[in-house]
Amino acid sequence: xxxxxxxxxxxxxxxxxxxxxxxxxxxxxxxxxxxxxxxxxxxxxxxxxxxxxxxxxxxxxxxxxxxxxxxxxxxxxxxxxxxxxxxxxxxxxxxxxxxxxxxxxxxxxxxxxxxxxxxxxxxxxxxxxxxxxxxxxxxxxxxxxxxxxxxxxxxxxxxxxxxxxxxxxxxxxxxxxxxxxxxxxxxxxxxxxxxxxxxxxxxxxxxxxxxxxxxxxxxxxxxxxxxxxxxxxxxxxxxxxxxxxxxxxxxxxxxxxxxxxxxxxxxxxxxxxxxxxxxxxxxxxxxxxxxxxxxxxxxxxxxxxxxxxxxxxxxxxxxxxxxxxxxxxxxxxxxxxxxxxxxxxxxxxxxxxxxxxxxxxxxxxxxxxxxxxxxxxxxxxxxxxxxxxxxx
Amino acid sequence: xxxxxxxxxxxxxxxxxxxxxxxxxxxxxxxxxxxxxxxxxxxxxxxxxxxxxxxxxxxxxxxxxxxxxxxxxxxxxxxxxxxxxxxxxxxxxxxxxxxxxxxxxxxxxxxxxxxxxxxxxxxxxxxxxxxxxxxxxxxxxxxxxxxxxxxxxxxxxxxxxxxxxxxxxxxxxxxxxxxxxxxxxxxxxxxxxxxxxxxxxxxxxxxxxxxxxxxxxxxxxxxxxxxxxxxxxxxxxxxxxxxxxxxxxxxxxxxxxxxxxxxxxxxxxxxxxxxxxxxxxxxxxxxxxxxxxxxxxxxxxxxxxxxxxxxxxxxxxxxxxxxxxxxxxxxxxxxxxxxxxxxxxxxxxxxxxxxxxxxxxxxxxxxxxxxxxxxxxxxxxxxxxxxxxxxxxxxxxxxxxxxxxxxxxxxxxxxxxxxxxxxxxxxxxxxxxxxxxxxxxxxxxxxxxxxxxxxxxxxxx
Numbered sequence: 001x002x003x004x005x006x007x008x009x010x011x012x013x014x015x016x017x018x019x020x021x022x023x024x025x026x027x028x029x030x031x032x033x034x035x036x037x038x039x040x041x042x043x044x045x046x047x048x049x050x051x052x053x054x055x056x057x058x059x060x061x062x063x064x065x066x067x068x069x070x071x072x073x074x075x076x077x078x079x080x081x082x083x084x085x086x087x088x089x090x091x092x093x094x095x096x097x098x099x100x101x102x103x104x105x106x107x108x109x110x111x112x113x114x115x116x117x118x119x120x121x122x123x124x125x126x127x128x129x130x131x132x133x134x135x136x137x138x139x140x141x142x143x144x145x146x147x148x149x150x151x152x153x154x155x156x157x158x159x160x161x162x163x164x165x166x167x168x169x170x171x172x173x174x175x176x177x178x179x180x181x182x183x184x185x186x187x188x189x190x191x192x193x194x195x196x197x198x199x200x201x202x203x204x205x206x207x208x209x210x211x212x213x214x215x216x217x218x219x220x221x222x223x224x225x226x227x228x229x230x231x232x233x234x235x236x237x238x239x240x241x242x243x244x245x246x247x248x249x250x251x252x253x254x255x256x257x258x259x260x261x262x263x264x265x266x267x268x269x270x271x272x273x274x275x276x277x278x279x280x281x282x283x284x285x286x287x288x289x290x291x292x293x294x295x296x297x298x299x300x301x302x303x304x305x306x307x308x309x310x311x312x313x314x315x316x317x318x319x320x321x322x323x324x325x326x327x328x329x330x331x332x333x334x335x336x337x338x339x340x341x342x343x344x345x346x347x348x349x350x351x352x353x354x355x356x357x358x359x360x361x362x363x364x365x366x367x368x369x370x371x372x373x374x375x376x377x378x379x380x381x382x383x384x385x386x387x388x389x390x391x392x
Numbered sequence: 393x394x395x396x397x398x399x400x401x402x403x404x405x406x407x408x409x410x411x412x413x414x415x416x417x418x419x420x421x422x423x424x425x426x427x428x429x430x431x432x433x434x435x436x437x438x439x440x441x442x443x444x445x446x447x448x449x450x451x452x453x454x455x456x457x458x459x460x461x462x463x464x465x466x467x468x469x470x471x472x473x474x475x476x477x478x479x480x481x482x483x484x485x486x487x488x489x490x491x492x493x494x495x496x497x498x499x500x501x502x503x504x505x506x507x508x509x510x511x512x513x514x515x516x517x518x519x520x521x522x523x524x525x526x527x528x529x530x531x532x533x534x535x536x537x538x539x540x541x542x543x544x545x546x547x548x549x550x551x552x553x554x555x556x557x558x559x560x561x562x563x564x565x566x567x568x569x570x571x572x573x574x575x576x577x578x579x580x581x582x583x584x585x586x587x588x589x590x591x592x593x594x595x596x597x598x599x600x601x602x603x604x605x606x607x608x609x610x611x612x613x614x615x616x617x618x619x620x621x622x623x624x625x626x627x628x629x630x631x632x633x634x635x636x637x638x639x640x641x642x643x644x645x646x647x648x649x650x651x652x653x654x655x656x657x658x659x660x661x662x663x664x665x666x667x668x669x670x671x672x673x674x675x676x677x678x679x680x681x682x683x684x685x686x687x688x689x690x691x692x693x694x695x696x697x698x699x700x701x702x703x704x705x706x707x708x709x710x711x712x713x714x715x716x717x718x719x720x721x722x723x724x725x726x727x728x729x730x731x732x733x734x735x736x737x738x739x740x741x742x743x744x745x746x747x748x749x750x751x752x753x754x755x756x757x758x759x760x761x762x763x764x765x766x767x768x769x770x771x772x773x774x775x776x777x778x779x780x781x782x783x784x785x786x787x788x789x790x791x792x793x794x795x796x797x798x799x800x801x802x803x804x805x806x807x808x809x810x811x812x813x814x815x816x817x818x819x820x821x822x823x824x825x826x827x828x829x830x831x832x833x834x835x836x837x838x839x840x841x842x843x844x845x846x847x848x849x850x851x852x853x
Contacts, residue, residue, distance in 0.1 A: 097845045128845045146847035342753045346789070381754070384851065385834070386841040389794035 011039070011075065014061060017047040018054050026232050027052050027118060027169050029371065034083035037061060039075055055169040056082070056116055086357070088333060088372030090119030090173070091391075096126035096184065097379030099151040104384040106164050111392055113168040120165050121237060121374055123175045124153070127183040132158075132176075136226045137219075143187035158230060173290065174231045176223070177239025179209035179274050191215055194254065196247040207247020211274035212257040221281050228285040235307070236282060240300075241292035243271050272300040279303065290333065296325055307371065309333045319360040326366040334373035340391060341378040394469045397836055398476050399484065418452035420486060423472060425465050426458045433461045437572075437642045438529060438579050440779070445494035448472060450486055466579040467493070467527055474832065497765070499717075499741055499780030500810040501530030501583070502803060504795075507537030507594065508787030510561040515792040517574050522800050522838045524578035525829075526807035531575055532647060532782055534585045535563070538593035543568075543586075547636050548629075550598035568640060583700060584641045586633075587649025589619035589684050601625060604664060606657040617657020621684035622667040631691050638695035645717065648688055650710075651702035653681050682710035689713060700741070706733055719782070720744050727768035734774040742781035746806050748799060749786040755844060757826065758819055761805035766814070781810055800840035801830045 035048035035057030046061060048054040060082065065075050091112055093100060109120060124132050130144030131152045142148045153161075165172050186193040186206050191213070193206040210216050227236065245267040248254045254270070263269040275295055282289050283303060290307040291300075308325045310318050310332055318336030325332040337355045352375075358367045377391050427434075433442070446459040446468030457472060459465040471493065476486045502523055504511060520531065535543050541555025542562045556562045563571075575582045588595075596603035596616045601623065603616035620626050637646060655677040658664045664680070673679040685705050692699050693713055700717040707729075712718075717739045720729045726744035733740045745763045760783075766775050783806040785799050804826060808816065816822075823843070831848035833840040 098842055099847055099851070101851065129847070147849070150849075150851070151847055343751050344753065345750045380845055381842055383842050385839040386794070386797035389797065 011042070011044050014044045014046055016054050016058070017045065018051055019047075019049050021051045021054075023051050026166055027171050028234060029087055029171075031087075031118075031169075032083075033087070033118065033169070034081075035060075037064075037078060037080040037082070039064070039078040041077070044075070052118075052169040053083075055113070056084075059114060059116060084116070084118075086370070086372035088119055088374075089117050090121045090333070090372065090374035091117050092121040092123055092335070092374050092376040092378075093387075094123045094126065094377065094379030094382070095131055095153070096123065096129050098383035099129065099131055099146055100379075100387065101384055102153070102157050102160060104387055105161055107388065108391065109161070109165050109168055109170055111388070112170055115392075118170050119372075119374065120161075120170050120172045121175060121376075122161070122172055123177065123237075123378075125184060126177060126181045130184040130188065134223065134226060136222050137188060139188035140185060141188070144184040155230070162232065171233045171235075172231060173233050173235050173237050174227060175237035175239055175290075176227060177237075177241065177292075178220070178278065179211060179271065180241065180243040181239060182209050185209075189219060192219055194247050194251055197250040197252065200252075203250075205247070207251075208243050209274065210254075211248075211270055212254055216274075217277055217281070220278060224282055224285055224287075228282075228287050235288045235290055237290045237309070238275075238278060238282060238295075239292060240271075240275055240295040241311070242294070245271075268298040272298055275300045279306075293321060293325070296328070296330065297321075302330065304329060305331070307331045307333055309335060309374075311335045311339075311376070313337060313339065322357070322370065323360040323362050323366070326362055326369040329369070331369045331371050333371060335376050338373060338375045339378065340375050341380065341382060343390065394473050397473045420450070420455055421453045423455045423457060425469070426456065427462055427465055428458060428460050433463065437576050438463050438581050439644055440498055440581075442579075443494075444498075444527075444529065444579070446471075446491075448489065448491040448493070450475065450489040452488075455486075463529075463579040464494075466524070467495075470525060470527060474829075495527070495529075495811045496813060497778075497780035497810045499530055499782075500528050500807060501532045501741070501780070501782035502528050502799070503532040503534055503743070503782050503784040503786075505534045505537065505785065505787030505790070506542055506563070507534065507540050509791035510540065510542055510557055511787075511795065512792055513563075513567050513570065515795055516571055518796065518838065519799065520571075520575050520578055520580055521836070522796070522803075522833060522840070523580055525833055525836065525838070526800075526804050527811050528803075528807055529579055530581045530583055530780075530782065531571075532583050532585060532784075533571075534587065534647075534786075536594060537587060537591045541594040541598065545633065545636060546640075547632055548599060551595060552598065554598035555594040565640065572642065581643045581645075582641060583643050583645050583647050584637060585647035585649055585700075586637060587647075587651065587702075588630075588688065589621060589681065590651065590653040591649060592619050595619070599629065602629060604657050604661050607660040607662065610662075615657075617661075618653050619684065620664075621658075621680055621687075622664050627687055627691070630688055634688075634692050634697075635695060638692070638697050645698040645700050646692055647700040647719075648685070648692065648705075649702060650681075650685050650705035651721070652704070655681075678708040682708050685710040689716070703729060703733070706736070706738065712738060715739065717741055717779070721747075721784070723747070730765075730768040730778060731770050731774070734768075734770055734777040738777065740778050742778060743784050746781060746783045747786070748783050748802050748806075749788065749790060751798065757802045757805040757843065760802060761809055761819065761822055762817070763809060764814065764817075765809070781806065783807075796839045797841035800833060800838055801826055801843060804829060804840075 031052045032049040033053045033056050035053040037057050037060060038045045046057040048057055065073055067073050129146045130140050133141045133152050133154050141152050145152045162172050192209060194208055194210040195202045196205045196207050248267055288305055290309055293308055293310050296308045308330045310321045313336040322332050334357045338352055357370055357373055382390060442463045443460040444463045444467050446464040448468050449456045457468040459468055475489060476484060478484055540557045541551050544552045544562045544564050552562045572582050602619060604618055604620040605612045606615050606617050658677055668680060689699055698715050700719055703718055703720050706718045718733045719741045720726050721743045723744045730740055742765050746760055765778055765781055783803040790798060827843045830840045830843055834848050835850050
């Protein structure tokens with residue numbers, strides 16, 4: 001009969017053709033992820049410019065294959081020409097608020113590949129713990145990890161993550177967030193953090209990184225030298241968010257510095273002072289950088305190829321921020337409406353889905369500066385017991 | 393199994409080995425468990441009236457756990473297992489202690505919904521373990537509902553044949569027996585809920601002419617509403633069905649549901665409308681609902697089972713049996729409802745503030761912990777009628793992939809509220825113990841989610 005499926009020619013091979021594979025390289029922001037998929041009677045062809053496009057096409061192909069009631073695998077005749085709308089499609093994991101065992105990170109990378117994500121933003125250290133084992137400064141994790149034997153990422157662990165990601169076309173962008181969010185750095189790097197004061201005497205509590213001492217910049221240079229070599233991606237995320245000025249204000253040496261430098265009472269200028277030097281250091285190491293939006297909001301002098309990460313969400317204010325960032329000529333990454341750690345009852349995927357990243361006032365050139373976005377899974381309430389069902 | 397809980401995870405088993413520089417420190421050699429009643433109840437099922445009290449004396453060389461009934465011994469064993477701790481060197485220690493304990497409320501339950509999503513047997517059993525670690529003693533098994541009918545009935549096999557999501561997503565009689573026994577060994581009662589007349593779409597697949605056909609403009613639309621209260625066949629079916637349920641489930645209570653009955657289909661059906669006229673119910677369909685419910689209560693009573701119902705059954709003024717338990721679930725002004733229910737002389741169980749399926753960002757365990765169930769206007773006698781509460785985990789967004797972390801340790805806050813004395817309310821202290829307890833549950837194989845930032849020495853894998 002006419003409408004019966006013809007099972008005579010089973011398709012046994014998917015031919016994958018890649019023009020410039022680059023299989024031994026790393027994916028980058030500029031990688032071409034386009035692919036063509038052609039399925040017809042007797043032939044299945046996946047062709048792509050690069051291996052990264054082939055990976056995306058393989059994922060699509062694997063989703064097209066169905067199985068009928070008799071157990072037969074089948075696939076419809078198909079013609080697909082596909083490429084991503086945004087080149088930076090990321091996921092943030094936070095391994096400081098809770099340690100995530102290697103297996104959990106690798107499993108997440110698998111699911112990212114099933115969903116065509118291509119950036120793993122590794123928010124690896126923060127206030128609560130420092131699980132990153134540094135070869136230059138081993139004391140950082142020895143003193144700063146939740147448990148230096150069991151809750152750390154060794155150099156080998158980090159290499160595993162980077163390679164596992166690479167094989168899935170996923171870039172690993174490490175974030176070493178400073179000058180705030182650094183409490184766990186203190187125990188392993190005495191003199192790095194600002195001692196807070198209660199009146200005339202130190203209170204015993206510490207604040208953000210101390211921006212006025214040279215030792216800070218020596219430390220930062222050596223740490224980022226290491227980080228730059230360990231993480232092959234061109235970009236590093238330097239953080240720069242939520243710097244609490246109270247501790248700096250309480251410290252008499254810092255107050256004196258403010259006067260000396262003519263910064264008045266504007267501690268944002270002190271923050272900028274630190275960030276600018278940090279950006280110079282990282283630039284000189286041959287890396288590009290991504291920073292949280294405060295760095296842009298506080299008028300820090302940035303390199304034109306800086307990427308601004310928009311995260312503050314307040315009644316769709318983030319769209320204004322996207323407009324401002326792109327109007328100033330910087331590339332933007334959107335996360336504000338995609339804080340997946342902020343759970344709520346019901347089908348909240350719908351709100352996330354409805355977001356239109358380019359729905360702000362701006363020229364086409366501006367909008368072209370939006371390179372993508374990241375779903376964020378902050379770790380305050382998340383560890384391996386609930387990570388996967390919360391994320392997916 | 394408590395031996396395993398206490399010593400199992402310890403990878404440095406200092407079994408009889410003393411540290412090198414040992415002083416002759418006191419050693420605990422034995423925990424003696426004594427059940428005082430002549431009939432300890434080991435072969436029976438726990439009941440609402442069971443005693444869960446226990447007395448624990450920990451002193452060297454022998455600790456004694458005494459309880460009137462075996463159920464108290466189980467609670468005491470759980471406590472003892474929590475008293476045992478490890479120091480930094482792996483030595484297993486316990487402090488000299490004297491504990492006299494008993495629950496504040498006798499009914500401390502967890503509701504699981506296996507209709508919105510099927511829950512594999514293993515996940516139900518794991519949950520029973522976690523319940524035991526938190527001294528819960530009732531599993532309210534909301535086993536069927538609109539979406540699916542996974543309960544394999546002996547008298548009416550078509551119910552699950554046609555009503556389950558698929559042929560392998562069912563609970564066979566063996567599965568049910570396994571759950572009941574696993575629960576019993578942990579002192580947990582299993583109260584099944586067969587919710588009618590609403591919430592019954594899936595029943596209609598396998599039982600023709602059970603549900604009310606809805607009408608539009610004098611014609612059946614093809615869709616169905618609640619159970620048809622007008623046909624005799626309905627009550628014939630229910631009589632037979634609840635006979636089976638009464639024999640399959642040993643607990644003295646069966647939950648009959650009775651919530652959220654949508655009257656629109658009844659209103660559209662000409663036979664129903666005719667019946668309303670004949671009965672003199674006017675246009676008050678709540679009276680029809682009560683008529684139905686009363687018949688079911690009578691049927692279930694005749695099998696010597698007590699009944700639990702959702703609050704609407706009481707609110708709509710059905711005539712309840714004197715020992716019917718009313719479950720208060722509507723969040724709006726639940727204190728007033730508790731006053732009304734207990735004021736009318738009925739026993740109540742509180743769930744309204746403990747709908748754990750309503751997730752939100754942050755440490756919501758605190759708001760569950762801060763509930764004071766007896767904060768409602770009423771006399772002392774009235775307050776005695778509040779026999780406990782249930783943490784509910786409705787299944788719209790829950791299945792085996794996320795059940796355990798979603799329920800635990802949030803339900804632990806409810807567990808403590810229902811067991812402990814009313815003055816145990818300090819949140820900072822509770823936080824310390826809860827985070828510790830969460831790590832303990834991890835060690836025992838319960839994937840409880842984190843309370844807040846931090847870590848456990850023995851993480852989940």
